[in-house]
Amino acid sequence: MAVITKKTPNPPGVTIWVLVTLLWGTVFYWTSIIMLQLAAYQLQEGSFNPSGSEQREVYGIQVGVLILFALVAMMVKNMFEPGGQKQITRWQKISEGKGEKIFISFAGSLATSFFFTALTAVTFVVSSAFLGFVVDLTVSVVLLAALFNIAAGIAASLIVGLVFLIARVGRKKG
Numbered sequence: 614m615a616v617i618t619k620k621t622p623n624p625p626g627v628t629i630w631v632l633v634t635l636l637w638g639t640v641f642y643w644t645s646i647i648m649l650q651l652a653a654y655q656l657q658e659g660s661f662n663p664s665g666s667e668q669r670e671v672y673g674i675q676v677g678v679l680i681l682f683a684l685v686a687m688m689v690k691n692m693f694e695p696g697g698q699k700q701i702t703r704w705q706k707i708s709e710g711k712g713e714k715i716f717i718s719f720a721g722s723l724a725t726s727f728f729f730t731a732l733t734a735v736t737f738v739v740s741s742a743f744l745g746f747v748v749d750l751t752v753s754v755v756l757l758a759a760l761f762n763i764a765a766g767i768a769a770s771l772i773v774g775l776v777f778l779i780a781r782v783g784r785k786k787g
Contacts (some may be wrong), residue, residue, distance in 0.1 A: 627687065634683035635676065637769070641729035642675055644696060644765035645758065650749065652758035660749040663737065671740045678736055726766030730759035 625633075646668060655659040664673065734755045741748040 617758060625687075629685070630683045630687040631680055634679050634686070637725055638675065638679035638682070638729060638732075639672075640764065640769060641765065642672060642709060642733050644726070644762055645730040645733035648761040648765070649737075649754065649760040651761060653750070653786055654752045656751070656754055656757060659754050660735070660750045661745055661754065663741075667741075667744065667746050670744055671737055674740050675733065675736050676733065682732070711774065722766035722770035723763050724766075726762045726769070727759045730762045731755055734758070 648661070649661050653659050735749050737748045738750060
């Protein structure tokens with residue numbers, strides 16, 4: 614008689630870290646641009662109105678920054694939690710139907726949307742110096758844009774939750 618054992622899943626590898634960071638970094642890059650423009654307009658501070666070609670040029674740089682960020686974040690996470698047991702446990706709870714139902718990783722979405730706004734702003738400021746266009750962002754504009762971008766984080770969390778519901782991810786088996 615064969616004995617069936619449950620295999621403990623492995624923590625995410627480099628590919629997952631990079632792909633997930635690129636996915637969310639890309640989503641929040643574009644929402645951050647909109648929010649930075651809105652915040653600059655609302656506060657009547659600074660200058661942030663990059664053209665479409667400037668946005669694409671900076672996005673190319675942002676991709677490199679995101680990949681570097683993913684690799685550093687993975688190394689730091691592995692230093693503090695070798696084996697990724699907390700993440701594995703969370704995945705197991707979700708697959709057993711004990712995880713979040715609608716807002717998937719709600720707190721993480723809020724923090725991510727806020728962080729990526731700041732990252733986008735810094736990438737634009739640094740890139741504009743050698744790409745030859747004008748970006749003048751104040752701290753107030755970046756903070757207000759980051760607050761505005763939290764709405765995008767909430768929407769992203771809700772969309773992922775709805776996809777999970779439709780795909781029946783996290784439904785109790787049996």
